[in-house]
Amino acid sequence: MKEPDPSSPLTLKDIARQAGVSLATVDRVLHNRPGVRPDTVRRVREAIERNSFQPHVAAAELARSRARRFAFVMPSGPNLFMMQIQSYLGEMAGWLSARRLAVEVIATDVFDPSVLAASLESLIGGDYDGVAVVALDHPSVRAAVNDLVDAGTKVVTLVSDVPSSRRNHYIGIDNIAAGRTAGALVGRLVGPRSGKVAIVAGSQGLRDHAERIFGFNQVISSEFSNLEVLPVLEGRDEDERSEQMLSRLFGKHPDIVGLYNAGAGTQGVAKALGDSGCEKQVVFVGHDVTVLTRKLLLQGVMDAAISQNPGHEARAAVRVLLSLARGEPILIEQEKIRIDIVMRDNLP
The missing domain is CATH 3.40.50.2300 (Response regulator)
Structure with missing residues (x-):
């Protein structure tokens, strides 16, 4: 069975192909219409769940004139944890494409407030719908975050917060x-x-x-x-x-x-x-x-x-930015990042 191209948005035809049914059958299952065998309903719902497919969302995204663009402003240098977050963003390529989302990683010196502030200011007017930033708590960075928000860009802080700014949300542990x-x-x-x-x-x-x-x-x-x-x-x-x-x-x-x-x-x-x-x-x-x-x-x-789970942080940051861009509620419990204690005897 041919799988859908991960670089293209998922469609009802892709779900039908994966479930081995007709497009009309998928439509009946989605609208809870009678006449579909239980085993067929199960296959269709499994295909939908496996792909996290939301028909109304997919249609809305396809109706947009352009894809949404998110920027992740991350520390430059060999920080292994931050590299893990970036790696997980790469693994989300199919999920992002299905929702017409493009994510760009911008490396900068987050320890220098003037450099970080300049990196954020450079994104204003750059057609970004959302920005996730590993932030330094400094007046110039705070001002740059506020300028982005005032320009209509949704901003979430990632791992490190600037709570006194007007950022829209924080993704990270306590x-x-x-x-x-x-x-x-x-x-x-x-x-x-x-x-x-x-x-x-x-x-x-x-x-x-x-x-x-x-x-x-x-x-x-x-x-x-x-x-x-x-x-x-x-x-x-x-x-x-x-x-x-x-x-x-x-x-x-x-x-x-x-x-x-x-x-x-x-x-x-x-x-x-x-x-x-x-x-x-x-x-x-x-x-x-x-x-x-x-x-x-x-x-x-x-x-x-x-x-803290870097994969959860990557996914949460994208999901929160997408919810903010769509004007949808954020699922707080889903996006909460847990603290874990790991020792030699319980290494995952």
């Missing part, structure tokens, strides 16, 4: 809760030992990193008086920079017993920990399940990862 979870893990795994705890972040200007650090400090200061949190190192999610900064910190503080990496740069963080010679004594908690963190968890270098 980062304060994630930080509190990391703090509880570090404190409990360190146990009764006294010592210092190091924190590495990409930038405290990134709302997700700042909120994670806030939550982490809340728990450590209130529940683990045996631990002293050192000033935050900002490694810009870069391996080499994170490694160098953390190596110097280990040299100054041989009594470090805990380590929290609130962002990326994990390869550099792990190398600095290994070079210190105390990786077996230091409890190491980080974020996200990637090829690298999976390896570190299996090796026992990393004790736990606070995880």
Whole structure:
């Protein structure tokens, strides 16, 4: 049986072909008309569900004079988690095409507010219906988001929020809760030992990193008086920079017993920990399940990862932008991103 071309929007004929029935039969099933055998109804409904096909939506999209365009403004550089999100966007090609959607990924330096703001401003008047952005919480970025919204573009923040802006929605975990979870893990795994705890972040200007650090400090200061949190190192999610900064910190503080990496740069963080010679004594908690963190968890270098599902985030961002563009309600529970605790023994 020939499958429909994933580069073309799905039609009722495609559903009929997949179910092995006539177009008239599909129409009877869609309108609950009598005269169709139960087994045939089942095959048609399975084909509809398998393709997430919505006839009225498909017709409306085909009636539009042009496809909708969404831009995803993502961090440049080798951030494995962000690369996972982009990979999942690529896997959605057939789903996007069926709805006449085009998604463009724009890489930029999200750690530089002027660069990020300029990237967002460049999208105004660019015929984009929606923009998803990994945002820095800075006045210039906030202003750029507001300008996009004022120009009629729907904006969602992805992973990192700018809550004081007029963005339409935020897609991501509760980062304060994630930080509190990391703090509880570090404190409990360190146990009764006294010592210092190091924190590495990409930038405290990134709302997700700042909120994670806030939550982490809340728990450590209130529940683990045996631990002293050192000033935050900002490694810009870069391996080499994170490694160098953390190596110097280990040299100054041989009594470090805990380590929290609130962002990326994990390869550099792990190398600095290994070079210190105390990786077996230091409890190491980080974020996200990637090829690298999976390896570190299996090796026992990393004790736990606070995880969020990159595929869910990619799909949720597109679905929310599409709902906003259509003026449809957002299914809040469907788009809620969960916090997971992943350790070596429950790796997915």
